[in-house]
Amino acid sequence: xxxxxxxxxxxxxxxxxxxxxxxxxxxxxxxxxxxxxxxxxxxxxxxxxxxxxxxxxxxxxxxxxxxxxxxxxxxxxxxxxxxxxxxxxxxxxxxxxxxxxxxxxxxxxxxxxxxxxxxxxxxxxxxxxxxxxxxxxxxxxxxxxxxxxxxxxxxxxxxxxxxxxxxxxxxxxxxxxxxxxxxxxxxxxxxxxxxxxxxxxxxxxxxxxxxxxxxxxxxxxxxxxxxxxxxxxxxxxxxxxxxx
Amino acid sequence: xxxxxxxxxxxxxxxxxxxxxxxxxxxxxxxxxxxxxxxxxxxxxxxxxxxxxxxxxxxxxxxxxxxxxxxxxxxxxxxxxxxxxxxxxxxxxxxxxxxxxxxxxxxxxxxxxxxxxxxxxxxxxxxxxxxxxxxxxxxxxxxxxxxxxxxxxxxxxxxxxxxxxxxxxxxxxxxxxxxxxxxxxxxxxxxxxxxxxxxxxxxxxxxxxxxxxxxxxxxxxxxxxxxxxxxxxxxxxxxxxxxxxxxxxxxxxxxxxxxxxxxxxxxxxxxxxxxxxxxxxxxxxxxxxxxxxxxxxxxxxxxxxxxxxxxxxxxxxxxxxxxxxxxx
Numbered sequence: 402x403x404x405x406x407x408x409x410x411x412x413x414x415x416x417x418x419x420x421x422x423x424x425x426x427x428x429x430x431x432x433x434x435x436x437x438x439x440x441x442x443x444x445x446x447x448x449x450x451x452x453x454x455x456x457x458x459x460x461x462x463x464x465x466x467x468x469x470x471x472x473x474x475x476x477x478x479x480x481x482x483x484x485x486x487x488x489x490x491x492x493x494x495x496x497x498x499x500x501x502x503x504x505x506x507x508x509x510x511x512x513x514x515x516x517x518x519x520x521x522x523x524x525x526x527x528x529x530x531x532x533x534x535x536x537x538x539x540x541x542x543x544x545x546x547x548x549x550x551x552x553x554x555x556x557x558x559x560x561x562x563x564x565x566x567x568x569x570x571x572x573x574x575x576x577x578x579x580x581x582x583x584x585x586x587x588x589x590x591x592x593x594x595x596x597x598x599x600x601x602x603x604x605x606x607x608x609x610x611x612x613x614x615x616x617x618x619x620x621x622x623x624x625x626x627x628x629x630x631x632x633x634x635x636x637x638x639x640x641x642x643x644x645x
Numbered sequence: 646x647x648x649x650x651x652x653x654x655x656x657x658x659x660x661x662x663x664x665x666x667x668x669x670x671x672x673x674x675x676x677x678x679x680x681x682x683x684x685x686x687x688x689x690x691x692x693x694x695x696x697x698x699x700x701x702x703x704x705x706x707x708x709x710x711x712x713x714x715x716x717x718x719x720x721x722x723x724x725x726x727x728x729x730x731x732x733x734x735x736x737x738x739x740x741x742x743x744x745x746x747x748x749x750x751x752x753x754x755x756x757x758x759x760x761x762x763x764x765x766x767x768x769x770x771x772x773x774x775x776x777x778x779x780x781x782x783x784x785x786x787x788x789x790x791x792x793x794x795x796x797x798x799x800x801x802x803x804x805x806x807x808x809x810x811x812x813x814x815x816x817x818x819x820x821x822x823x824x825x826x827x828x829x830x831x832x833x834x835x836x837x838x839x840x841x842x843x844x845x846x847x848x849x850x851x852x853x854x855x856x857x858x859x860x861x862x863x864x865x866x867x868x869x870x871x872x873x874x875x876x877x878x879x880x881x882x883x884x885x886x887x888x889x890x891x892x893x894x895x896x897x898x899x900x901x902x903x904x905x906x907x908x909x910x911x912x913x914x915x916x917x918x919x920x921x922x923x924x925x926x927x928x929x930x931x932x933x934x935x936x937x938x939x940x941x942x943x944x945x946x947x948x949x950x951x952x953x954x955x956x957x958x959x960x961x962x963x964x965x966x967x968x969x970x971x972x973x
Contacts, residue, residue, distance in 0.1 A: 465869075465870055468866075469867050476860060478860060480858075484909070485914055489912055490859075497868045547867075
């Protein structure tokens with residue numbers, strides 16, 4: 402679904418990413434973790450072809466309109482420029498599709514996204530007057546309405562309350578179960594371990610580990626990446642991870 | 646939102662008729678229309694067809710053009726304070742016209758002045774593309790536009806400063822205030838085709854402007870090519886603002902105020918705001934052009950002066966609303 406090979410990005414002659422090899426397949430939730438400034442957002446932007454890079458990205462190789470039907474992108478900055486209604490905001494996800502946002506298929510996709518993000522009561526409200534967390538949910542719904550096989554989300558759970566964080570990651574797991582692929586960056590290692598089928602650890606522009614969560618969250622790698630130790634508590638819900 | 650468009654269209658039609666029927670010649674409504682459509686003998690058909698009709702058409706075209714370009718630039722820059730003059734094209738068009746008046750070129754042929762203004766506008770667009778480059782962001786475009794506007798303003802001031810001829814200086818000052826009086830069908834034929842092409846370019850960018858609501862990165866991921874959108878939009882705006890300035894002079898505030906007033910009425914969607922602002926601009930300019938004929942008919946009140954007088958309080962309203970916590 403997404404295939405990156407030897408992808409590198411330089412900005413102002415400083416290497417930001419180098420030699421990235423990464424695959425995201427159908428049915429996977431791939432968690433991208435790493436310290437601030439490791440290049441997580443840059444990796445996502447380069448994979449989509451939004452910034453210049455060298456190497457190969459299967460997504461960036463597509464023509465713009467086809468790429469927009471292949472992958473939806475939720476950027477880290479939650480921008481909403483105009484006081485549009487939540488419904489109109491979500492309808493923006495239909496721009497890559499024919500139908501002008503008002504065809505039966507468009508409306509069905511918009512309704513499904515609203516239902517999934519439980520935004521029924523917010524439909525007609527002005528998106529700019531919602532709280533930050535509610536805006537994030539509306540923007541996730543916008544990405545869902547794009548109905549793409551692949552979803553690339555940059556820190557989608559930042560700013561959400563605990564219940565919404567869980568709901569969001571459960572949704573990603575459900576999407577994967579439906580056969581879609583998800584690439585998500587996040588900082589909560591405990592949630593990453595619980596909900597991601599695979600973790601990719603990025604440090605200083607390089608992938609230093611790529612594998613199942615318990616393998617990537619090893620003491621040695623965590624010390625190298627973040628300079629911290631982890632405390633694991635096994636619970637019936639899965640492992641609870643506490644950074645120390 | 647639904648009744649807005651029929652209402653605006655009805656207003657444009659009404660004001661267009663009023664613009665045809667109001668003037669110093671004091672022609673009765675029925676007689677005037679009959680002369681306009683059927684023609685006939687005497688001065689009546691000439692007044693209707695050669696003086697009032699071009700004035701009314703230009704009122705619609707220039708007003709719609711300013712409203713449309715204002716909405717397009719606000720949508721593109723995601724800033725409610727953007728206006729058509731921002732990219733410097735109108736300033737350069739004005740400089741071209743001012744030079745034509747000063748050098749006496751404007752007197753050599755009827756269309757020399759608008760041609761000089763169009764040349765100025767073209768030079769302005771060329772400079773803008775050169776300065777802002779193919780890959781720069783919207784901020785680069787604003788900065789380049791401000792720089793060109795400042796340059797054009799300085800050039801205009803220099804011409805006025807060095808003008809040895811007080812009559813030419815007087816004429817320049819009046820021209821800069823903007824007016825639709827004494828324009829002919831030739832002016833219409835010169836400006837309208839270019840403006841229509843510009844409007845088509847902008848209309849085709851409508852969905853891309855919607856996508857920009859989510860920011861430049863998300864819009865690009867939705868399939869909007871930032872470079873192509875920029876070229877289409879800047880060319881579209883220039884093709885409208887250049888000819889509009891060439892035939893009507895500098896008419897301010899329409900492109901700033903109209904999109905702002907109509908935005909809440911269309912649910913703030915940039916693509917819907919485009920046609921609404923075009924209609925709203927036509928309404929405002931026709932109304933202002935009728936008002937200059939009614940308020941001080943003998944003193945030649947200038948159109949740009951009136952739009953500024955109407956526009957500034959509306960602008961204050963915008964500031965007031967922002968200050969009291971409401972978002973623009």
